[in-house]
Amino acid sequence: MPTPGPHAMLPDTSHDEAARLGFIFSFKEHIAGEVLPGNKITYKTKVEPQFVRDHNRPPKDRHEVHKEMRKDPYWQMWGSLMRLTQELKQESSESIANRQIRSLSDRATKIRSRARNATLRLNPDLEIPRYQTAVDIHLMPGNYYSERTEDDVMAGAMYDPGVFYFAMGGLGRYNQGMGDSAVRWLAEAHADFAPEAILDMGCSVGHSTLPYLDAFPDAKMDAIDVAAPMLRYAHARAESLGCAIDFSQQNAEHTDFPDESFDLIVSHILLHETSRKAIYNIMREAHRLLRPGGMVLHAEAPLRNRELDPYTAFIRDWSTHYNAEPFWGTLHDMDLAEPAIEAGFKRDNVIDINVPMVLDGSLMGGGASWMIYGARK
Numbered sequence: 001m002p003t004p005g006p007h008a009m010l011p012d013t014s015h016d017e018a019a020r021l022g023f024i025f026s027f028k029e030h031i032a033g034e035v036l037p038g039n040k041i042t043y044k045t046k047v048e049p050q051f052v053r054d055h056n057r058p059p060k061d062r063h064e065v066h067k068e069m070r071k072d073p074y075w076q077m078w079g080s081l082m083r084l085t086q087e088l089k090q091e092s093s094e095s096i097a098n099r100q101i102r103s104l105s106d107r108a109t110k111i112r113s114r115a116r117n118a119t120l121r122l123n124p125d126l127e128i129p130r131y132q133t134a135v136d137i138h139l140m141p142g143n144y145y146s147e148r149t150e151d152d153v154m155a156g157a158m159y160d161p162g163v164f165y166f167a168m169g170g171l172g173r174y175n176q177g178m179g180d181s182a183v184r185w186l187a188e189a190h191a192d193f194a195p196e197a198i199l200d201m202g203c204s205v206g207h208s209t210l211p212y213l214d215a216f217p218d219a220k221m222d223a224i225d226v227a228a229p230m231l232r233y234a235h236a237r238a239e240s241l242g243c244a245i246d247f248s249q250q251n252a253e254h255t256d257f258p259d260e261s262f263d264l265i266v267s268h269i270l271l272h273e274t275s276r277k278a279i280y281n282i283m284r285e286a287h288r289l290l291r292p293g294g295m296v297l298h299a300e301a302p303l304r305n306r307e308l309d310p311y312t313a314f315i316r317d318w319s320t321h322y323n324a325e326p327f328w329g330t331l332h333d334m335d336l337a338e339p340a341i342e343a344g345f346k347r348d349n350v351i352d353i354n355v356p357m358v359l360d361g362s363l364m365g366g367g368a369s370w371m372i373y374g375a376r377k
Contacts, residue, residue, distance in 0.1 A: 001021075001022045001025050001026070002169040002173070003164075003173075004160070004161050004164040004173060004174070004175070005172075005173035005174040007174075007237055007240045007241050008107065008111065008236070008237075008240035009104065009107065009108060009111075009153075009156075009157070009160070009233060009236050009237045009240055010160060010161060011096050011097050011100055011104060011157050011160075011161060012100060013096055013161075017092070017095070017096050020092050021092055021161075021165055024085060024088050024089050024092060024165060025165050025168060027085055027088075028085045028165075028166075028168060029168060031078070031081050031082060031085065032168075035077075035078050035081060036078060036315075038074055038078070039069070039074065039075055039078055039315060040311065040315075042069075042072055042074045042075060043065070043069060043311055046072070047065075047068050047069055047072060048311075050068075051064070051068055058310070059310045059311075060310065061305075061310050061313070062305065062308075062310055062311075062313035062314035062317050062329070064310065065310050065311055065313075065314035066314050066317070066321070069314065079318065079322060082318065082322070082323075083322055083323070085166075086138065086139050086166070086323060087139060089162055089165055089166050090138070090139050090140060090141065090158070090162065092162075093157075093158040093159075093161065093162035094141060094158055096157075096158075096161070097154055097157035097158045098154070100157075101148070101149060101152075101153070101154055101157065102149070104153050104157050104233075105149060105150070105151045105152060105153050105232075106151075107236065108151065108153050108232050108233060108235070108236035109151050111235075111236040111239045111240060112232075112235060112236060112239070114239070115235070115239050117244040118235070118238070118239065118243075118244040118245050118246055118247075119246045119247070119248075120231060120232065120235040120246075120247050120248075121246070121247070121248040121249065122228050122231065122232075122248075122249045123248075123249045123250070124228070126226060126249055126250070126251065127251075128145050128226055129226065129251060129253070129274075129275075129278065131273070131274050131275045131278060131326075131327065132144075132145060132226060132273070134326075135324040135326060136324055137273055137324050137325060138166075138323060138324060138325070139323065139324055140155065140158065140159070142155075143155075143227075144159065144204070144227040144229070144230050145226055145227035145228065145229070145230075146229070147228065147229065148229075151232060152228070152229045152232065153229055153232045153233040153236070154229055155227060155229040155230050155233070156204075156205045156229055156230045156231075156232065156233020156234060156237070157233060159204060159205055159230065160175070160205050160207075160233065160237070163175055163207075170359070171207070171359075172358075172359050172360045173360055174207065174210070175207040175208075176207045176208050176210055176211050177208075177357060177358055177359050177360075178207075178208045178268040178269065178299045178370055179207070179208030179209065179210065179211035179212060179266075179268060179299075180208075180211045180358040180359075180361070181299070181355050181356065181357050181358045181369075181370050182208075182211075182266060182268075182297055182299050182355065182370070182372060183211045183212060183214070183215045184355070184356070184358050185355040185356075185372060186215070186297075187215065190295075193264075193295070194216065195216055195219050195262070195263035195264035195294070196218070196219055196220065196263055197219060197220045197222070197261060197262045197263055197264075198212050198216065198219050198220070198221050198222070198262060198263065198264045198265070198266065199222045199223070199224070199257070199261070199262045199264070199265045199266070199289065200212070200221070200222070200223040200224070200265075200266050200267065200268075201224055201252035201265060201266070201267040201270055201282065201286075202224070202225055202226075202252055202267050202268075202270030202273070203223035203224060203225050203230075203231075203234060203247070204225060204227075204230050204234065205230055205233050205234040205237055206223060206234035206235075206237060206238050206243075206245065206247075207268070208266075208268040208299070209221065209223045209234075209238070209243075209245060210238065210241065210243050210245075212264070212266065213243050213244075213245070219263075219264075220246075221243075221244070221245045221246065222245070222246045222247075222248065222257070222262075223245050223246070223247050223248075224247070224248050224249070224250040224251075224252060224255065225247075225249065225250075226249065226250070226251055227249075228249055231247045231248075231249055234247055235247045252267070252270065252274075252278075252282050252285065253278055253281035253282055253285060254281070254285060255285060255289065257289055259288055259289070260288075260289070260290065260291045260292075261289050261291075262289050262290055262291065262294060263290070263291055263293070263294040263295075264294060264295055264296075264297070265286045265289060265290060265294070265295070265296040265297070265374075266296070266297050266298070266299070267282075267297075267298045267299065268298075268299045269299065269300060269301070270282075270298065271298050271300055271331055271373075272300060272301075272325060272327055272328045272331045272332075273325065273327065274327060275327055276327075276330060276334065279331075279334070279336075279339050280339045280342060280343070282339075283296070283339040283340050283342070283343035283345070283375075284342075284343040284344070286343065286374075286375075287343040287344045287345060287375075287377060290377040291377070292377055293376070293377065294376070294377050295351070295374060295375070295376045295377070296374040296375055296377075297351065297372050297373075297374040298372070298373045298374055299370050299371065299372055300331070300370070300371045300373065301332075301370070301371065302354045302369050302370060302371040303316050303332045303371075304332055304371070305317075305329070305332045305333050306333075313332075316332075317329045317332075336350075336352055336373045337350045337352065340374070340375040343375075344377075345375035345376070345377065346375075349375050349376040349377070350374075350375045351372060351373060351374045351375055351376070352371075352372075352373050353371070353372050354369040354370065354371055354372070355369055355370055355371075355372050356368070356369055357369050357370055
């Protein structure tokens with residue numbers, strides 16, 4: 001079983017804890033490889049034919065497929081197993097982090113005290129947006145912003161190794177595959193683009209923030225998130241890996257940076273954790289913050305529902321209903337050109353493409369990709 005890349009903030013795991021994580025990893029691989037395909041067989045041989053008999057037509061969209069499939073015992077079994085893997089992962093991550101939470105918080109504080117070239121700026125009065133407070137996203141206990149202890153880093157200590165196992169290593173050893181993929185695309189499509197100031201919106205623990213510093217070592221790097229425990233962990237993690245990043249607790253919809261502060265603004269799986277209204281606000285804020293010629297790039301899963309058949313759109317929409325990510329499906333229904341144009345970007349400068357997926361420096365085969373959405377000012 002692969003393991004996350006080491007750094008000073010990564011929680012230690014005992015033999016038994018590692019064995020449990022290994023079981024969850026293998027269990028999810030089994031569900032994805034052996035159990036998931038049965039859903040399509042059930043749909044094609046049972047559910048769709050019955051729908052055609054009842055309505056004299058096939059299902060028109062993922063909503064109609066979902067309405068029928070959720071009644072089926074096989075799909076109920078698969079969905080229950082999928083939910084169980086996420087719950088087991090969160091329980092295991094919480095147990096591991098909680099066992100050493102005081103030492104991890106102390107470690108982060110010590111690293112922060114030695115930091116010379118980067119800052120951590122928190123705002124205890126920041127209002128957490130409702131799209132974060134309404135649900136515990138990803139079934140994370142208390143969500144990512146809850147404070148459990150003084151100088152809390154619990155959410156970061158859970159998320160960092162947890163997302164590695166949830167993605168089954170598919171984001172790379174340091175979970176930075178999305179950033180690596182965007183950087184590679186920039187190098188190929190915009191070889192002369194050399195940003196001097198970069199902002200990562202919704203940075204979580206900074207996984208995909210770091211590749212931009214590798215690509216543009218002379219740039220000033222800022223990263224924001226609404227969750228203080230994630231930012232404390234992110235700052236210490238980046239420092240331990242030799243990366244100078246200024247982290248601050250802010251909402252990407254409305255930041256305190258001056259106009260035209262950045263040449264490049266990025267995010268990685270941020271948009272589907274927000275809302276339709278928030279996306280319009282985020283694009284307006286990006287337009288305000290960008291210098292002329294600058295770019296905003298949001299990396300997301302390439303699941304535009306208009307390009308998918310109803311069954312595939314349905315199966316890809318599982319997280320909307322059962323993994324506490326209520327905006328997942330709606331994002332992939334949206335015409336994303338609209339928020340960019342409304343924000344002030346020209347239609348011809350809107351970016352909406354799929355880019356090849358990079359894993360630990362190598363291109364993934366099989367057409368694996370990320371969606372890059374954004375615009376150039």
